[in-house]
Amino acid sequence: MENLQFGKFALTWLNGGDTHMDGGAMFGVVPKPLWSKKYPVNERNQIELRTDPILVQTEGKNYLIDSGIGKGKLTEKQLRNYGVSVESELDEGLASLGLTVEDIDGVLMTHLHFDHACGLTGYQDGELKSVFPNAVIYTSQVEWDEMRNPNIRSRNTYWEENWKPIEDQVKTFEEELVITDGLKMIHTGGHSDGHSIIIMEQEGEMLLHMADLMPTVAHQNTLWVLAYDDYPIDSIAAKEKWVKHGIKSGAWFTFYHDYAHRAVKWDDGGKEIIEKIERDRA
Numbered sequence: 001m002e003n004l005q006f007g008k009f010a011l012t013w014l015n016g017g018d019t020h021m022d023g024g025a026m027f028g029v030v031p032k033p034l035w036s037k038k039y040p041v042n043e044r045n046q047i048e049l050r051t052d053p054i055l056v057q058t059e060g061k062n063y064l065i066d067s068g069i070g071k072g073k074l075t076e077k078q079l080r081n082y083g084v085s086v087e088s089e090l091d092e093g094l095a096s097l098g099l100t101v102e103d104i105d106g107v108l109m110t111h112l113h114f115d116h117a118c119g120l121t122g123y124q125d126g127e128l129k130s131v132f133p134n135a136v137i138y139t140s141q142v143e144w145d146e147m148r149n150p151n152i153r154s155r156n157t158y159w160e161e162n163w164k165p166i167e168d169q170v171k172t173f174e175e176e177l178v179i180t181d182g183l184k185m186i187h188t189g190g191h192s193d194g195h196s197i198i199i200m201e202q203e204g205e206m207l208l209h210m211a212d213l214m215p216t217v218a219h220q221n222t223l224w225v226l227a228y229d230d231y232p233i234d235s236i237a238a239k240e241k242w243v244k245h246g247i248k249s250g251a252w253f254t255f256y257h258d259y260a261h262r263a264v265k266w267d268d269g270g271k272e273i274i275e276k277i278e279r280d281r282a
Contacts (some may be wrong), residue, residue, distance in 0.1 A: 001093060002262045002277050006252060007202025008182070012055040013279070014093035014261050016068020019115055020046040020083025025227040026215070038218035040259075048259040049215065050279070051115050053090065056108075056200075058180060063100060063106045064229070065198060065209060066256055067119030067131070071159070074118070090131075104132045108185055109139040110211035111195045112147045116256070117162040130166045138179065138189040141172040141247055143194025154230070156194070188213065188242075192236030193227065197242060206251035207263075215257040217264055217273070218264055223240055243270075 002009040023045050027035040032045075041047050054065040068088040078084075094100055110116065122131045139147075148167075150158040163170075178184045185196045191212040197210040212228075213235050214220060220243060225235045246253060247270045254263045258279075265275040 010057040016051045016087040017088045023047045028227040049257040066116040070118035113157040140194040188238040208246040
C-alpha cells in the first residue's frame with residue numbers, strides 16, 4: 001500500500017478493486033491517437049481504472065475518500081460488463097494497519113456512482129447492511145437527492161442497494177463542508193450534478209482530490225472530459241478553476257482511478273510531473 005504524509009494528514013491507498021472501461025467513453029471527444037499516448041489501452045479498447053479508497057488519518061480519526069467497488073455484490077454479468085478483474089480487498093488492507101471497518105469515522109463520497117459507492121454496503125447473512133456502521137457518510141445534497149431519485153440516464157449508476165442500508169448515516173451539504181480543520185469538501189457539479197472535490201490544506205500547502213473531474217493523470221488537460229460527464233461544461237469550468245489553482249500553488253493531486261499514479265505534482269506550467277507516488281503493480 002502506498003502512503004503520503006501531508007502535514008498532519010496520513011494518506012494510505014487501499015485496494016478497492018478495479019474496472020476496465022471503454023477508453024473512448026473515458027476521454028470523450030479526444031481522438032484515440034492523442035489519449036492513447038498518455039494512457040494504455042487493451043485490444044478491446046478498454047483502459048484499466050482502479051477504484052481504490054484513500055484512507056486519511058488525522059488527529060485520531062479515520063476517514064475514507066470513496067468506498068471502492070465492493071465485494072460479492074456484482075452479478076457475473078456486471079463483473080463482465082464493467083471489466084472487473086479484482087473486487088475490493090478493503091478489509092485486508094485495514095487489517096494490515098490494525099483497523100477494521102468499524103474504526104472508520106467518516107466516508108467522504110465525491111459522488112455516488114456505482115464504482116465509488118458499491119463499497120458502502122455489503123451482504124451479511126443474506127441481507128444488505130452498512131459496511132461502515134460507525135461512520136458518517138458525507139455527500140452533497142444534490143448528489144444524495146439524485147441517488148434516491150435518478151433520472152432516465154443516471155439510474156444506470158445510482159443503485160438502491162447502495163443507499164438504502166446507509167440512509168440514516170448520511171450527512172449532506174450545499175456548497176462546502178469542513179470535515180475537520182484543514183479538510184473540506186466542495187460541490188463542483190460536472191461529472192454528476194452533485195459531484196464534489198476534496199481539499200486538504202496544511203501550513204500553506206495544498207492537496208487536491210479532483211475525483212472524476214480528473215480521474216487520471218491523463219485528464220489534466222482542461223478540455224479532456226469524460227463522455228460519462230452529465231454536465232461537461234461545468235466539468236471544464238471546475239477544472240479551469242481548481243487544476244490551474246492547484247498547479248500554481250504547487251499542490252499534490254491525488255487519484256482514485258489512475259492505474260499507475262497515486263499522487264503527482266506538476267511544474268508551474270503544468271507540463272512536467274516533478275514529484276510522484278506510483279502504484280505498486282507487482
